[in-house]
Amino acid sequence: MQTVVVVIHLMIVVVLVGAVLLQKSEGGGLGMGGGAGFMSSRGTANLLTRTTAILAVGFFATSLLLSWMASADRKPTSIMGDQPASQSRSGGVTPVTPPTSGGVLDTLKKADQQQQQKQAPAAPQAPQSQ
Template sequence: METVLIVIHLMVVLALVGVVLLQRSEGGGLGIGGGSGFMTARGAANALTRATAILAAAFFATSLTLSIVARYGEKPIDILDRVPATSGGAGVVVPGNWLSTPLPAPAGPT
C-alpha cells in the first residue's frame, strides 16, 4: 500500500514540475520568458492553471496520506523490545568474554 502511494506521489510530483515549467513567465525575470512560446493562447494558460491546481491538490492529498500511513501503519519491531528485562539491572558484555557483568547501581541524589 505504501509503495503504491509513493509511486503515485512521485508521478504527481513529476507532472506538477512539468506543468509548472510549461507555463509562460509573465515578468520575464530571467530574460527568457515571454514572446512566442509553446503555448501562448489564453485557453492554454487557463488549462495549465487548472492542471496546476489539480496536481497541487493531489500532491497535498498524497503527502497527507503518506504521513498518516507512516504514523499509523505497521511499525517495525524494535530489537530492544525483544531483549528480556533482567532483574539485577542491565549488563555489559566485555569483548572477548561471553559473560555479562552487572553495572553498578546509579548513585542517588545527595
C-alpha cells in the first residue's frame, strides 16, 4: 500500500513541477517576462492556476498520508533496552563496580587540593624530572 502511495505522490510532484513551469511569468525577475507564448490566453492561465491548486492539495494529502503510514508501525521503545533488571554473571566476568571515592570530579578536586597544599619554594629551583 505504501509503495502505491509513494508512486502516486511522485507522479503528483512531477506534474506539479510541470504545471508551475508552464505558467506565465508575472515578475520582472532578471528582466525576463511574459512575452507571447502558446499559453497567452486568460482561460489557459485560469486552468493552470486551478490545476496547480488541485495538485498542491494532492501533494499535501499524500505527504500527510505517507507520514501517517510511516508512523503507524512505530511502537514506543525504551532507550534503556530490553535487558532484565538483574543480570546473570556468566563466563567468569566480574561486573565493574563504581568507584567509592565519588568519581572523577572528586578525584580532580583532591588533586587540586594537593597542589594547593604544596608551598611555593622560597628560592628558584631547577626543574626536576618525575
